[in-house]
Amino acid sequence: MKIRKAVITAAGYGTRFLPITRSQPKEMLPLLDKPLIHYSVEEAIKSGINQIVMVTSASKHAIEDYFKPSPDLVSFLKGKGEAELQKSMADISKMADYCYVLQKEPKGLGDAVLTVKAVVGKEPFALMLPDDIIDSAVPGLKQMLAVYEKYGCSVIAVEKVKPSDTNKYGIIRPKKLSKGVYQILEMVEKPTPSKAPSNLAIVGRYILTPRIFEILEETRPGKNDEIQLTDALNALLKYEKLYAVELKGTRYDAGTPLGWLQANVALALKSKDIGKEFKSYLKKLV
Numbered sequence: 001m002k003i004r005k006a007v008i009t010a011a012g013y014g015t016r017f018l019p020i021t022r023s024q025p026k027e028m029l030p031l032l033d034k035p036l037i038h039y040s041v042e043e044a045i046k047s048g049i050n051q052i053v054m055v056t057s058a059s060k061h062a063i064e065d066y067f068k069p070s071p072d073l074v075s076f077l078k079g080k081g082e083a084e085l086q087k088s089m090a091d092i093s094k095m096a097d098y099c100y101v102l103q104k105e106p107k108g109l110g111d112a113v114l115t116v117k118a119v120v121g122k123e124p125f126a127l128m129l130p131d132d133i134i135d136s137a138v139p140g141l142k143q144m145l146a147v148y149e150k151y152g153c154s155v156i157a158v159e160k161v162k163p164s165d166t167n168k169y170g171i172i173r174p175k176k177l178s179k180g181v182y183q184i185l186e187m188v189e190k191p192t193p194s195k196a197p198s199n200l201a202i203v204g205r206y207i208l209t210p211r212i213f214e215i216l217e218e219t220r221p222g223k224n225d226e227i228q229l230t231d232a233l234n235a236l237l238k239y240e241k242l243y244a245v246e247l248k249g250t251r252y253d254a255g256t257p258l259g260w261l262q263a264n265v266a267l268a269l270k271s272k273d274i275g276k277e278f279k280s281y282l283k284k285l286v
């Protein structure tokens, strides 16, 4: 079944990026000149998915404002003769169909996914965590869709991490099928290095079958007293196979100051407009 919808979760407090996230949604932090969440929307569209379902919280109206039509700005730019900028600003609201669902309380990623049950319905869907930025020649989700089309089951993106970092991620127990593709035998949410079943960590891209909703309804709070998607995925293993794919490209965890800076520097160096000047600035600086 074709994947038509991408769910983007954007309801969290952004505690790893306080104090800026007291008033600024983490997903709206700039990566060069676009907010982080714009990159997830673009990745979905480049992967052939243009129905975007955002899970937000009551204080995150800036996200909806960003993707709304902006007739005043567009006509102002038209008056100034800024045709290119006018088009790209109009495109932001036109490039996808947007829908917003409120997560009423911050009860974890599993709970955030459950809020879109009625909107997604009985079809498989993509799930994106927008603080994970995937910089790759082939969009991250597109790489995963190829694996989904082959096996017809849920697919999760993974990445090898340092053993000391396993406690920041869901970690899979893998059975290798081919280069970078695994069957998942088990998942553990944020294990200590000694309890980790491998060093393959879940990154924020999933393709999920709709059975996950039924399972989430039965999932009790787990780690940190939150409803963990990883626990529900483990339960899904009783009914369906799950696969993991190592994405080709670079992932940045832009939800922390260090990862956000790394992503900004990497993208700035590649920028047609400022790349050259920024590189010579950096060379002088370090």
Ligand code: G1P
Residues within 6 Å of the ligand: 109, 129, 132, 168, 169, 170, 171, 189, 190, 201, 202, 203, 204, 228, 229, 230
């Ligand atoms: C979530 C998941 C975790 C996954 C991570 C990827 O954790 O629970 O399994 O490894 O996203 O970004 P969070 O970062 O929301 O704590």
